[in-house]
Amino acid sequence: MSVTISKKMCMIGDFGVGKTSLIRRFVDRQFSDQYLSTVGVKISRKSVELEDVKQRENVTAQLLIWDLEGHTKFKGIAPTYLQGASGVLIVADVSRSETIERISEHIQLYSSVNPKGVIIIALNKVDLVDEEKLALLVEIAHSTSQDKVVAVYTTSAKTGKDVDEIFHKLAYTMVEQA
Ligand code: GDP
Numbered sequence: 001m002s003v004t005i006s007k008k009m010c011m012i013g014d015f016g017v018g019k020t021s022l023i024r025r026f027v028d029r030q031f032s033d034q035y036l037s038t039v040g041v042k043i044s045r046k047s048v049e050l051e052d053v054k055q056r057e058n059v060t061a062q063l064l065i066w067d068l069e070g071h072t073k074f075k076g077i078a079p080t081y082l083q084g085a086s087g088v089l090i091v092a093d094v095s096r097s098e099t100i101e102r103i104s105e106h107i108q109l110y111s112s113v114n115p116k117g118v119i120i121i122a123l124n125k126v127d128l129v130d131e132e133k134l135a136l137l138v139e140i141a142h143s144t145s146q147d148k149v150v151a152v153y154t155t156s157a158k159t160g161k162d163v164d165e166i167f168h169k170l171a172y173t174m175v176e177q178a
Contacts, residue, residue, distance in 0.1 A: 002058040004047075007174045008084050010066045012077065012106045013091035014099045018124040021157035022091065023065055026167050031158050041081065042067050048171040061171040079113055086174040087118035089166065094137050094154070095128045104144045111148055118173045119149050122166055127156040 011019040020042075025031050027044045043066055050059045066081060082088075090106045092099040100123070107119060123141055126134055134154060141152050150173050153166040 002060060004060040004062055005175055005178065006062040006064065007086045007171065007178075008064045008066065009087045009089065009170060009174065010082055010085045010110070011068075011089050011091060012110060013089075013122075014093070014096075014102055017091045017093040017096075017099050018122075018155075018157045019089075019091045020067055020069070022089070022122065022124060022155065022163055022166075023067055025157045025160055025163045027065070031160075040069055042069050046167070048168055050168075050172050050175060053172065053175050059175055061175050063167065063171055077109065082110060082113040085110075085114055085117060086178070087120070087170045088114075089120055089122055089170060091122045091124050092141065093125050094123050094134060095125050097137065097140075100137060100141055101144065103141060104146070107146060107148060116177070118170060118177060119145075120166060120170050120173075121145055121149055121152045122155045123152065124155045124157060126154045126161060127158050 013019050023044050027046045043064055046063050048061045048063060050061055053059045088110045090103055092103055121141060123137060151169055153162045155162045155166055
């Protein structure tokens, strides 16, 4: 038996950390260095097949991925953007440590609207730093993130590293908790 479950999820993170690029990599299977954002909120749709969720044979999670685009990225996040989101990918850029320091603020913002929502962190652009630096940043991310965080992944929208995995994990956890 297979059922389809629709879930809204959001992308949060400072400007330029790679939120839109991660979606493009996951949904369109591509990466663009010259990505030009348009304006407003963009909602991308992607189905993820999940196995063995709550003893069900198959669940198709229909992800509705909300992303801010263009100038709305600077205006701050409206509550309607976050409302009804079962989960969030909080994205930081490993080449800019200040974006990692801001993770806890993003966690607070998201959980103030969705106290039971699923939170996963993406430390993105790992293609830009060496292993040693990365290990340190992962440690910092773990210590700044609270127990509300389900997992921390190191991703690259450029190479595709762990991009499918992180969306899959979020989809699985949102469906499991439903
Ligand atoms: P957003 O503002 O968080 O949506 O960030 P964007 O997705 O628009 O990306 C900002 C810039 O970072 C763009 O020039 C992307 O090409 C670049 N970028 C995004 N992800 C990666 C990555 O994993 N590695 C590298 N090297 N660049 C990335």
